[in-house]
Amino acid sequence: PMSATVLVATYEKFLGCMSVGGPPRDLRDTTFVCDEVQLVGDHNRGRNVELLLTLMRRAGWQQFVGLSAVLSDDDATNLASWLNVTSIRNPTREKSLRVQCRSAGLTVEIAVAPLREGEFEEQVGSKPREIRQIVDELLRSPGRKPVIAFCMKVDDTYGNCLAWVASRPLVQDVQVPAGLEIDTELLRAINHRAAFHNAELAEEERAFVEQCLDSSLIDVVFATSTLAAGVNFPLGSAVFTSWTRWNFDRNRSEPIGRAEFQNMAGRVGRMGQAADEGLVILTAEGGAALGQARTLMDFRQQDSLGHGISPEDFGQLILQLFAGKLCFTRADAFELLASTLSANREAVRGRGNVQHWRAPLEGQIDRLVHAGCLIETRDRIGVTAFGLAVARSGLKPETAIYLIEKLVAHRQQLTSLLPNAIDEDQEDDLLFVLAHGVLCSPEYGLAGGKATRQIHWRVSRPNLVANEYGRRLGALLFEQPLMADVAAANGALLATAWAAGRTRQNVEGLVPGVRLGTIESLARDVAWVLMGISEVVAATTSPILAEEMRPEALRIDSVALENVRQLARGLRRQAARLSSGLPSGVLWITSLELAGPIRKLSRTQILALRSTGLTRPVDLMSGDPDADQRRRTALMAV
DSSP states (O other), X not given: XXXXXXXXXXXXXXXXXXXXXXXXXXXXXXXXXXTTGGGGGOTTTHHHHHHHHHHHHHHOOSEEEEOOSSOOHHHHXXXXXXXXXXXXXXXXXXXXXXXXXXXXXXXXXXXXXXXXXXXXXXEESOOOOSHHHHHHHHXXXXXXXXXXXXXXXXXXXXXXXXXXXXXXXXXXXXXXXXXXXXXXXXXXXXXXXXXXXXXXXXXXXXXXXXXXXXXXXXXXXXXXXXXXXXXXXXXXXXXXXXXXXXXXXXXXXXXXXXXXXXXHHTTBSOTTOSSSEEEEEEEOSSHHHHHHHHHHHOTTOOOOOOOSXXXXXXXXXXXXXXXXXXXXXXXXXXXXXXXXHHHHHXXXXXXXXXXXXXXXXXXXXXXXXXXXXXXXXXXXXXXXXXXXXXXXXXXXXHHHHHHHHHHHHTHHHHHHTSOOSXXXXXXXXXXXXXXXXXXXXXXXXXXXXXXXXXXXXXXXXTOSOOOXXXXXXXXXXXXXXXXXXXXXXXXXXHHHHHHTTOOHXXXXXXXXXXXXXXXXXXXXXXXXXXXXXXXXXXXXXXXXXXGGXXXXXXOOOXXXXXXXXXXXXXXXXXXXXXXXXXXXXXXXXXXXXXXXXXOSOOHHHHHHHHHTTOOSHHHHHOOOHHHHHHHHHHHHTO
């Protein structure tokens, strides 16, 4: 990728490109355009963004362009100074945006327009504050469609949408593309020109809602912030059903961040919108709430930039630095971290330096040496084959060690469950054991640092559900008894049923309240861990690899080592099954490319072919009238 003339990548992917074989030393022939550069201070992604910018800053550039709509003047100036570039600020928008907050007897609003930063204006008198009344008002106004109603809770997207639909007539009959599975409630809402959009919907459902919005088939969509990210079509107006969210750490409801509010509100009033002005409406109950709302509404002010890198992040960062050949000694590692933006800001606001970072840095290096990821000599730190494989996988070292130890301990039973032509069903048993082990692993816990993945709270809400796999395979589980971790038990059941090719209705019925989007997300996370550990196992069980380069659990006799090595391919296959939601026998169909705008068969279509026995290439290629009729029957049924 680094040899391409034009390369489009996420920050994380480009950091991976920069780290292969050691970072480039000279990039002064390269122009970088970094969108949403405020992510350098993001709580989740900031660490990788900041490390990438640090490496780019070291290697130089021909030109650097960083874009952000939510950086404050001070943060923009500090970031530009650290990058050694010029800060250019345009405080106005390309189109006018009016933000209005309605309270009892008083309406406060502010407008931002081209070449003009607005001031707050107050209007005495009452305006409608009930959500359905506000949406009605907006729909009656020219140029205000479609309306996006932002909800702070997923359940509110369903409740508000269904309440809206209940009072509206059926006005259209939208046809669902062949092979696409759409929730019946969602389709009913769309036929009333409404929709809900949240992370619990399947990917294809979210895409379908966005397609309907783009095609003017929807007048109002009730959405969480999922629709505020990457929207590529203009919205007519927005209303916030709420702008506070529960803080579980503080056990109280708090206003959302100003940057999040401004990003969500900024979805309207964009180029391509029919109306000359975008309109955003929110409501407030009482003077204190109105004051908080004014803070959110003031587009002249922005939240302070967060810290991308902190000592709490060193656990996952240090291995990445050494494996990517970004440093070779403890001093190198400290020097690199001390050159980051976070270190610069920490030094300015604190003690004038970041010497207090040395102790946590040293502790994390010692941890990685103890885990067998790093080898330290008198004047150099090297990376073991295990450490390199773990770094490339993205897993915590503790996760890799945990899963390898369990694979070694259960190697004979697990290899006996590898797929064969006689009993394909036993592969589901293998998947359940592996998925349960992954969900119990440190990747979902605090060992080795904060969790990188989480199990959705709905998965464990009904407590332990009936689980035939768990009862039958209890002795094989990495963590016992099954009931000790309800989230892992229910999650493994959902993931296995999804990959076994069960219908949507069947899978969603296993754990009450869990929708397909949540199941897909859970399956993707488990697949990611399985793919990562398969790469680690493949790299560290090579028969030519010196024993000293392996983790301690793999320093075993050659026969046992070969048994573990056999599992690497099985792990990859289970990851592929989870990613597609298909049994192994039809995974190959996902690689077929179709003629026309839709290039792939959907999961539903593939499973329909499987139900008629069409699972082999020769079956799909056959010109026999019977095979042709079976294909037609299967595909027309979905």
